[in-house]
Amino acid sequence: MRDRPFRRSPFAIDVGIFTVRNGQLEVLLWKTADAREKWILPWDQPKPQEQLEAAAQRIVREVIGSAAAWIELAGAFGEGNRHPADAEISVAFSAVLPGTSAEAKDPQLVWHRVADLPSMTQKRKTVLDAALSAVRFRLEDSPIAFRLLPALFTLSELQKVYEVLLGKRLHKASFRRSLHAAEIVEATDEWRGEGRGRPAQLFRYAPPKKKRVGRGIRFDALIA
Amino acid sequence: MRDRPFRRSPFAIDVGIFTVRNGQLEVLLWKTADAREKWILPWDQPKPQEQLEAAAQRIVREVIGSAAAWIELAGAFGEGNRHPADAEISVAFSAVLPGTSAEAKDPQLVWHRVADLPSMTQKRKTVLDAALSAVRFRLEDSPIAFRLLPALFTLSELQKVYEVLLGKRLHKASFRRSLHAAEIVEATDEWRGEGRGRPAQLFRYAPPKKKRVGRGIRFDALIA
């Protein structure tokens, strides 16, 4: 990532890097040296011969030291939404990391709660919103929630991650029933006592080999 | 759209333009003058100050004469998937048009059935697949099917569009029940007799003002 190279770059890759810490969804932002620029998403230009997604992964490694657990294209923006370094095109990616590997490598990089974002320009906010929407939108189809947790986790932890990402409470029995029907977790014979309360059994993510068939259109999910 | 300008362009916008004709999903492809290049998606570079989506809309207008009824970002590809004009980045959009306005403006532009595509390079095929996936993926959330039809349509026509896009048959009673529950169509007092069989009532797309609330996670739709 560079701090305003002041030359016309053909395009930039912005990455919204998300994690769940302390029961909150957080995003990693970069505080620019230029006071007017405030906070921006980590970004860089792709190197020659580099795939866009590979570039996004590289950016994640540069700022956090480890690879993202999930990454995906979130949007693309042209001239109208001008990038700080005058990039003509900005391609936005979303990435998620488990909370455990979420240590920023630079004092200018700070985790911010998504519910409580610092001052950003409108254009930057648009890109961040696109990245956030991509995470929420794909939550139903991709194992994003599992990537935010360590390999072994309790079902209560998993439920909490879904609640944070969806921004609403879920009913325990209902959550577990769906989970069981989907056959995507596998019980281990380990248990974890967390101080008070009954100890919880640990599970691991174990999707079936064959992909599950979908369910056709759901008009009730149509956005007007 | 240009025919291989043979200069290094920073990026290109490829547009997968889809329609339903004769009960088949079709995509508009451009036959290049260069015999080796075979068939490619309509494309161009964005003009200075032009938003990416606006550029995609312009490309649609250039090749078909009218605006797309629905358009959306489908993907972005870097160096690895090299573009014919050596673009460093290719941004792919999906667009759909009603079958009625689907007349190509150039003999090099030909509609092809998606189920029966002509010879394309692997890289071009990847972009087309991304565009097609975007249409199918958004079908559940966006009123794409309605944009493929004229303002007034019969429910059988609507069902047929969904069947073509989803690639599978739907049960009539079930389809109509979902449609009714979603409250997104409005009956008119017009009817249309199509030769034999009982005449069908005409409907129009009429989404509710307030957006409908979703339904939480559905693990059964998780892709492994």
Added chain:
DNA sequence: GACATTAGTCACATTTTGTGACTAATTCAC
């Protein structure tokens, strides 16, 4: 031992879905 706390399960009412069979309105063949 009583109680607070967290995990995990059950049961049942309610809603949603899949599906076959029915009725309705028209054209076509004779």
Added chain:
DNA sequence: GTGAATTAGTCACAAAATGTGACTAATGTC
């Protein structure tokens, strides 16, 4: 005209999925 064929539209009911409160289980705290 009469009846078969064809397409539209509805109904009813079994099966499946979902929402939800209440229950049991295992631990720590006092």
